[in-house]
Amino acid sequence: MAVVPADIPITRAHVSEWIDEYNRKRKKNGTLEEWICHQVEELDLGDTSVTTPSGTIPLTDLIMQDLNSYPNARSEQSS
Amino acid sequence: MPAANRVANVQVRTQGFADGLNLQYAPDQLAPTEVRRAENGFLDERGGFTKRLGCTNVAAIGAAGDRIISVYTFNRGTLAPQLLIHTSAGRVYYTSDPTATPVVFTEIGSGGWSTTQPMSWETFNGKVYFCEGTHTMASWDSATYNANVTGAPMGKYLRLWKDTMWVAGVANQPDRVYSSAAGDAETWPVANWVDIRHGDGDRILALATDGLYLIVGKRNTGSIITDPALLDNHTFDYEKGISSHWSVVQYESTIYYMTRRGIAEWQGDSPAHLMSYKIDPLFDPRVLNFDRLEFVWAYTYQNRISWCVAEAGSLVPTLQINYSPRLAMLTALGIRGLGPWSTDRVPVACAVMWRYQAVQRLYGGATGANAFWWVFADNVGADDGNAFTAILETGSYDFGAPLLTKYIRRLRVLGRGIFNLQVRRNFEGGIIYTSTVDLSIARDQWSLADTWNAPGEHWGIEGDVQEATVNPDLYARYVQLIFRDINPNPGSMQLPVGQKDVVLPTGQWSVLACIVDGCALGIRENH
Numbered sequence: 001m002a003v004v005p006a007d008i009p010i011t012r013a014h015v016s017e018w019i020d021e022y023n024r025k026r027k028k029n030g031t032l033e034e035w036i037c038h039q040v041e042e043l044d045l046g047d048t049s050v051t052t053p054s055g056t057i058p059l060t061d062l063i064m065q066d067l068n069s070y071p072n073a074r075s076e077q078s079s
Numbered sequence: 080m081p082a083a084n085r086v087a088n089v090q091v092r093t094q095g096f097a098d099g100l101n102l103q104y105a106p107d108q109l110a111p112t113e114v115r116r117a118e119n120g121f122l123d124e125r126g127g128f129t130k131r132l133g134c135t136n137v138a139a140i141g142a143a144g145d146r147i148i149s150v151y152t153f154n155r156g157t158l159a160p161q162l163l164i165h166t167s168a169g170r171v172y173y174t175s176d177p178t179a180t181p182v183v184f185t186e187i188g189s190g191g192w193s194t195t196q197p198m199s200w201e202t203f204n205g206k207v208y209f210c211e212g213t214h215t216m217a218s219w220d221s222a223t224y225n226a227n228v229t230g231a232p233m234g235k236y237l238r239l240w241k242d243t244m245w246v247a248g249v250a251n252q253p254d255r256v257y258s259s260a261a262g263d264a265e266t267w268p269v270a271n272w273v274d275i276r277h278g279d280g281d282r283i284l285a286l287a288t289d290g291l292y293l294i295v296g297k298r299n300t301g302s303i304i305t306d307p308a309l310l311d312n313h314t315f316d317y318e319k320g321i322s323s324h325w326s327v328v329q330y331e332s333t334i335y336y337m338t339r340r341g342i343a344e345w346q347g348d349s350p351a352h353l354m355s356y357k358i359d360p361l362f363d364p365r366v367l368n369f370d371r372l373e374f375v376w377a378y379t380y381q382n383r384i385s386w387c388v389a390e391a392g393s394l395v396p397t398l399q400i401n402y403s404p405r406l407a408m409l410t411a412l413g414i415r416g417l418g419p420w421s422t423d424r425v426p427v428a429c430a431v432m433w434r435y436q437a438v439q440r441l442y443g444g445a446t447g448a449n450a451f452w453w454v455f456a457d458n459v460g461a462d463d464g465n466a467f468t469a470i471l472e473t474g475s476y477d478f479g480a481p482l483l484t485k486y487i488r489r490l491r492v493l494g495r496g497i498f499n500l501q502v503r504r505n506f507e508g509g510i511i512y513t514s515t516v517d518l519s520i521a522r523d524q525w526s527l528a529d530t531w532n533a534p535g536e537h538w539g540i541e542g543d544v545q546e547a548t549v550n551p552d553l554y555a556r557y558v559q560l561i562f563r564d565i566n567p568n569p570g571s572m573q574l575p576v577g578q579k580d581v582v583l584p585t586g587q588w589s590v591l592a593c594i595v596d597g598c599a600l601g602i603r604e605n606h
Contacts, residue, residue: 005270013230
């Protein structure tokens with residue numbers, strides 16, 4: 001069931017921590033995108049999608065589309 | 080029997096300068112109440128022009144090469160507001176008393192901020208939040224500094240709207256606007272973002288609000304977010320955007336901002352109106368440095384709004400464009416028309432009003448020194464010791480007979496203070512006449528109670544406004560009057576308040592009117 005963005009219980013601080021964790025262990029965990037998807041799944045939110053002005057979009061897609069706004073992810077992507 | 084033809088006397092009286100600067104019209108097409116130049120003066124009394132006050136340096140900031148690039152008033156309820164500044168050394172300072180002598184600034188944190196991108200500030204939940212796009216968002220509650228608001232996007236622009244903090248200007252996300260959780264600027268839900276006109280090749284340069292909408296200004300377009308939860312948005316202006324986040328200013332019931340086409344007035348959910356058509360020629364890359372429009376800074380002072388802009392060839396502001404909304408006429412329907420424009424050359428890059436108890440002052444950062452200034456300081460006639468010139472130049476008067484040469488016999492001036500009166504004729508470049516006009520008054524020291532047994536006589540303190548006559552003795556078809564400064568000292572004016580006259584500090588001089596008296600001659604080859 002789609003929810004509005006503000007109702008998603010994950011914050012940017014969570015994602016930033018996941019990226020930090022990935023940066024520490026990256027050789028074991030595949031790509032950053034896979035790692036983030038894994039972390040979201042661990043929260044067991046179900047099939048969460050978000051109502052946006054562009055339509056209903058899966059939460060993980062929204063997070064992926066915004067990954068390069070995280071400074072710690074940008075350094076990872078450029079390495 | 081030979082007889083001399085009688086010459087016709089002609090007179091023209093200026094009708095006040097209430098319609099301000101007009102650069103759009105040809106020099107011979109100005110209305111009688113418009114002027115070609117109005118610089119470093121206030122259109123303070125309708126029709127009059129008064130030289131502005133100067134600036135006092137109240138504190139040196141950092142090293143000699145440092146410059147203040149952003150300034151903010153952090154209001155704290157009943158406590159004295161703090162003034163926060165951001166310098167080109169990448170440092171942030173505060174003071175709780177800018178009226179102290181000397182003013183003591185204390186650094187917040189230990190630097191690391193941008194040296195070029197001015198800080199954006201917002202106060203929320205008793206803290207001031209600030210960011211500039213290169214450093215994590217920080218907060219300051221007047222005692223505790225938090226250098227990293229965890230998870231907040233690293234944006235350049237902050238705006239508080241609908242109990243929520245909004246951020247834009249994040250690197251690599253030129254279209255994206257982020258919002259915090261409602262009521263909490265330190266929690267940022269991961270999906271709380273929206274792209275405005277995604278991938279249009281433009282970038283967001285400003286966030287603003289009228290309370291109802293969040294206004295998102297790109298360079299070329301303006302959009303609004305209408306719903307803080309669903310992030311619904313649409314474009315309201317396809318023709319012009321907002322050039323600078325700091326150019327957005329609210330004055331009375333209206334929001335104004337800088338666009339690449341001029342100064343615009345927000346119209347709600349419809350294209351903004353350009354207000355500055357009378358000074359349209361200024362908005363040209365050969366006149367203004369368009370590359371610095373991004374950093375244009377607005378402040379309000381008394382009856383006007385000023386935008387600090389850099390002229391072509393300069394990286395720092397060199398000119399203020401002033402707009403006086405309250406001098407606009409009201410139509411029969413109660414709609415306010417266009418107010419007058421003028422310019423200043425106050426060498427400040429940014430300024431903000433500080434008000435506490437009985438004190439209200441404008442403070443700003445000097446462009447030429449690591450100096451924090453009281454702008455328009457009482458009884459100060461120069462900018463930190465440097466004299467500046469005020470100038471008012473009228474349109475050309477032809478006395479209703481543009482073909483005939485006129486003999487200009489006398490000029491009678493009404494005003495205050497000391498200034499030069501100059502005349503230019505027939506659109507020529509040179510000045511053909513200059514005279515110093517001294518309308519200053521010697522204030523008597525005796526008591527008002529002492530009538531010296533002369534009741535009923537013209538006996539008392541000299542009038543605030545004086546008249547003087549000069550005799551230029553010149554010939555011209557068109558006459559253009561120029562009032563220009565020769566004196567760096569401050570002046571004053573009297574405000575009648577019932578039984579009292581309150582003396583207010585002003586710049587050295589005011590000009591209210593000038594009568595040109597002469598006689599019309601025939602058609603001459605010259606002049």
